[in-house]
Amino acid sequence: MQSNNSLRQSASTLGKAEDQQSTGEVKYTRRMIWPLCIIVGQGLLLSLAWGFFAGVRARGRIPLPATAALLAQNNPLSKTYIVTFLATSLSAVSSYLFSQAVRHTILVYLTRSLSVSTLGFGILISRRTLILERQAILWVLTGGVFFLATLGQTASWTALLTPNTVVSLTPLEGKEIDLRSDAFSESTSQFYALWNGTAAENLQNYLESSSISPFLGASGIASASYAAGYYSVVNFNGQDYLASTGGIAPTYLIDANLASTTKGLSTSNTKPLPPAGTLFNTSMIQQGLTADVSCQYQQLNENTNPPVMRDAYTVNIQEGNVDVPYSVTSVSTVCPNGQVITSSLLSGTNETLVSLICATTNVAGSPTYTVIIDGQGVYAGPNGASVQCTMTPQIQDYVVSYSGRFIDSIPVSEPLDPRIAPAPAGVADIAAYCLSRVFQYGQNGMRNVVGDSMSAIFTGQNYEGRSLSETTLWEDYIRGVVEFVGTAVKWDLTWVNGPLGGNPPSTMTHTISGHAFTTSLGWEYNKAASPAFLIPSTFVAVASILIALFAQFRNRGIPEQHADFDPNDPLMLMAAASAGGLRETFPGLTQSVIKEGGLTKVSLGQIDDRHGFVEVV
Known part of the structure; x- marks a missing residue:
């Protein structure tokens, strides 16, 4: 019924x-109403799709606001639901307009004449259904094209509108201490004023202070440990360096809008920073201090070159009411310039580790040093051999990554480029001076910090099957000490209580550059893939408009009783x-x-x- x-x-x-x-x-019906609705509707959808695409292409990337980015990252299912719902809605509107365009075209042809089979195929196309008729291949192909195009619209809109991970790069520029400046040449009075001038916190006092001296040996141990395969971190002034400081002083990022009101050395952006995203880090190219070191075991005595003279005697030191015997070990050498270098240590066990450092000059006139590490007792080398090293401090450029918890420095040239100019004599001598002192800082009558730590590394890496030689680990130790010296020097010269009052002159600084990386959610232009995403939705929209226009020009209207x-x-x-x-x-x-x-x-x-x-x- x-x-x-x-x-x-x-x-x-x-x-x-x-x-x-x-x-x-x-x-007859008015001619312009139904085609105008279809053309305007699909035109708006095309404008939305291609306008959004053009905006992303013009800007390269469009990050979401910080709040929205964090919300989307913390709620991925909600993000997927919202984008999919929006894409499905837009696709449904487009499909409806396409269906109406085909419907009105069928009506137009029905005002004249149309075969029943064509009517049926047209209805299937307007319903976005596959045509399965072997005798009508052209209709099968036409129906298949429109079926796939309308089916792909949701995926097209989803791919276009879904925010993905985008990385925004913002150029950075700053200032730092330049170890190549004339202030670090021994020929200038400015260097001596910095080194041992009247300022209470001159470089010598600073590097020999109890707040700095422990870090010298610790930095060497961290560097050797990392080379041996152990995880190691140097913590200095609230900053964590992975394996070694690299001789760099950390830079501090200050927004360009506030940089003019900030004193001291800093880094700021040269372009506006994007909204804070889900992850932010910076990478800078900075100047560091390192050393080209080569070590080997040598049997050294008073007749070798270089000569090494050893002397030991016992002294009694009263501890309470008891005289305790201690061994005094004295080791000396004669440098090429005739200077005699002597190191004496007091030990309760006659197990000592001393360093002797002589300055030499290579063929290029650059400061090079001979480092002799002479051990006694358990610290002696094979058959009593000493470690003899050649050390050339070098100023190296590093790519410094400020990401996460640690500061990671990677040399721009690795291994070290031998063509890199060695450090000025002033900086080189500071490094050599600190290296000679580090063996004394870590040694007393009952304990030898350097010797015990290096012995533990030697034993541990052999136990775990690693194959680095002991001389190679000594090279890393020396390099770690020198690199920390570079960091400490730069830090003191920019410290408000340092010899320069935290305001170094422009002649002692140079410009550094890098980038800030903001990882967030948003939209990023992909030259190959982005235009392809728009093909289905664009095809359906253009087809709808063309079908509507074609039908419009084929008739003068539809009789009202059939509209x-x-x-x-x-x-x-x-x-x-x-x-x-x-x-x-x-x-x-x-x-x-x-x-x-x-x-x-x-x-x-x-x-x-x-x-x-x-x-x-």
């Missing part, structure tokens, strides 16, 4: 106009077929009958007082 009522309503829709035969007048006819509605199709003159077109449901009947051409018309499909002969 319900079906009969629906059929009657559909038939009524087809014949709702006045009896035009009696009046002889046919009224509400929807070929996608099966009830309306049944009403049109039963009310019209197609009763004998399909006498059965066999394939042959349907195929033959599909060749029949029909149009929307009137038979007697009923409106429906009329066969066109």
